[in-house]
Amino acid sequence: MKVNFFIDENQPEYIDFHVKKLTPAMQSMVDELQKQDVLLWGYQEKVVTPLKLDEIIRIKTEATEVHIQDISGIYKVKQRIYQLAELLPDNFIQISSGEIVNFDFIDHLKLSGNGNIVLILNSGDETYVSRRYVSKIKRRLGI
Structure with missing residues (x-):
């Protein structure tokens, strides 16, 4: 397959595909590209910030609120977890x-003998993978 990039900072970004057939792999790639345009707004007190x-x-x-932790702080968001899971690209894993969690911020994992997984984030925070999601994480990591 031939791939061309035309870089011009003065032009709006767009992608055209010229294909004989749309395959599931191509559709997955399109879905991921579209997710890159997701814009989330975080709320802190009376300040609204694009994340x-x-x-x-x-x-x-936490309780009835959804919080996003980023490198600069913690923000409230109005969406629910299941809505965010559908919007976010593949480097985010439920x-x-x-x-x-953002896969890019995982430092390492602790595997216990009973099958539980503890994720250690780059910040040093620990979080636990629920049993329902253990197989999904293992598949993603190839373990």
Whole structure:
């Protein structure tokens, strides 16, 4: 397959595909590209801030609120975890019904003998993978 890049900072970005058939792999790639345009707004007190996806460490439900932790702080968001899971690109992985982590911020894992997984984030924070999501994480890591 031939691939061309035409770089011009003065032009709006767009992608055209010229294919004979749309395969599931191509559709997956399109879905991922479209997710890169996701813009999330975080709330702190009375300040609303756009959040960059590549700076988000984790998204967590606390009580009835959803919080996003990024490299600069913790923000409230109005979406629910299941809505965010559908919007976010593949480097975000849901580890429980109430938490999503950015794969890029995982430092290492602790595997226990009973099959539990503890994720250690680059910040030193620990979080636990719920049993329902253990197989998904293992598949993703190839373990």
